[in-house]
Amino acid sequence: MITIKGLIAILLTATFINNYVLQQFLGICPFLGVSKKLDQATGMSIAVIFVMMIATLVTWPIQTFLLTPNGLGYMQTIVFILVIAALVQLVEMVLKRYIPALHASLGVYLPLITTNCAVLGVCINNIDSEFTFAQAMFNAFGSGLGFLIAMLMFAGIRQHIEDCDPPESFKGLPITLISAGIVSISFFGFAGIVDNLFG
């Protein structure tokens, strides 16, 4: 039985409790690479939400109506990665041609997330969790939203790290990773929130 309550629970779980970046370690490369400036972090995250949604929109029906009934479940990995890669290229072309304004703000980030593990991860997760289509879409949106929140939080923190003077060996990546660890602790605060709200 699909209820609005259930869908919101899925959304909140994907956003806060199973946060893709900080709890499940998916999409670490863009998280570390593009979180230096706030505007870039925002653009990247919106592109991720967008791609996660359209990837789910396409891969869920492919798995449910094409692969599973024909006993081709084992082709999932190959089919998904190719479909996502082709789809991102296609979307970029369509945006460029018909919605140039949107392309100007998101276009740079689209190719970067073709081979992003968070996008493929959300598609496989939807199948593994045996979600219905509506649940899958909410999960995709929630996961993307979690990515956005993590990116925005971290971009703010990184601007402060830049001003700090850590020991020589820690400069650059090590201090960034340790800060990410501390940010990740803060997300433990959300554990149990969904059970308490909807349980």
Add this chain to the structure above:
Amino acid sequence: MNKLSVLTKGIIKENPVLVLVLGTCPTLATSTGVTSALGMGAATTAVLICSNIAISILKKVIPDKVRIPCYIVVIASFVTLVQMIVKAYAPALNTALGIYLPLIVVNCIILGRAEMFASKNSVVDSALDGIGMGIGFTLTLLLMATIREAFGAGTWAGIPIPVLIDHPISIFTMAPGGFAVYGLLIAIVIKLTSGKAPRRKSFDCEACPSAAFCGRGSCDDLDLSKKEVAAE
């Protein structure tokens, strides 16, 4: 380049995880325990060696313009094979690795080595490169998993360690511990090599699998204003 240095550079000098900073996602996610770390290392190494060999053989056949999709198909095929083998013979490992097993397909190390090495070098060299990088990846995962499991759970591959077993610091096996241990290890590597190791200051394109799609100089150049200037 002699064969031995091709093999060994992946283990220390160009260690994919600690020096090149590739494959961060599986490193952080599967280093919670020694068993899953070894399983992940072995699976990734197998895919890496096979895809390096296949791409090196096919390098003259694959047209330059569509090379990245071709590499992805080759890599995805080997990942599917490994997935089937693991499911059949090591179901426990399959459960432990979960979603990270199919996600080997987007591991930057594999696509990175295909693009940077296998597409330019002979079959034997590519195979050796795959073995070296695979061992480097596995050993680093093992090191991280040893630290995290020993302090976090007080065990090593399930075997209890005296003293530590009585005082587990469980944050080590959780997500924050992964980030912190990884950061510390990179700092130690920088300290030990006294900054001589090729240190990745920013996330440049050299090893990024998306570089071919993207065509920008570095992730720092994602500035939209710059892009417009370039377009003009």
